[in-house]
Amino acid sequence: MVAPSRRVRKGGRQFEKDRKAFFAKCRAAHAPCWLCGMPIDYEAPQNSTDDSYNLDHFYPVSKRPDLQHDPAGFRPSHTQCNNLRGNKDPGEPIGQLSRQWI
Numbered sequence: 001m002v003a004p005s006r007r008v009r010k011g012g013r014q015f016e017k018d019r020k021a022f023f024a025k026c027r028a029a030h031a032p033c034w035l036c037g038m039p040i041d042y043e044a045p046q047n048s049t050d051d052s053y054n055l056d057h058f059y060p061v062s063k064r065p066d067l068q069h070d071p072a073g074f075r076p077s078h079t080q081c082n083n084l085r086g087n088k089d090p091g092e093p094i095g096q097l098s099r100q101w102i
């Protein structure tokens with residue numbers, strides 16, 4: 001018997017697999033933080049210290065929840081940088097004035 005068709009939802013187990021694979025890839029490549037460009041401490045447990053690895057999303061999840069589980073949007077970041085970023089749009093500078101006259 002074939003189960004009734006259900007919408008396949010990405011997430012859950014597949015998401016865990018994707019994010020683990022992404023972490024392994026970043027660690028192997030020593031990928032820097034995409035927000036500040038500094039090296040990430042891949043030896044520290046995830047989200048444990050300011051410069052430990054944290055999975056960030058190119059589009060903030062709060063704005064594009066539909067892309068949350070899309071590996072194409074995954075970015076390696078520092079835990080602290082991700083926290084500072086909040087739900088800002090990509091490319092928006094962190095902690096800087098919008099105008100720089102001086």
Ligand SMILES: [Zn+2]
Nearest residue numbers: 033036078081
């Ligand atoms: Zn950073």
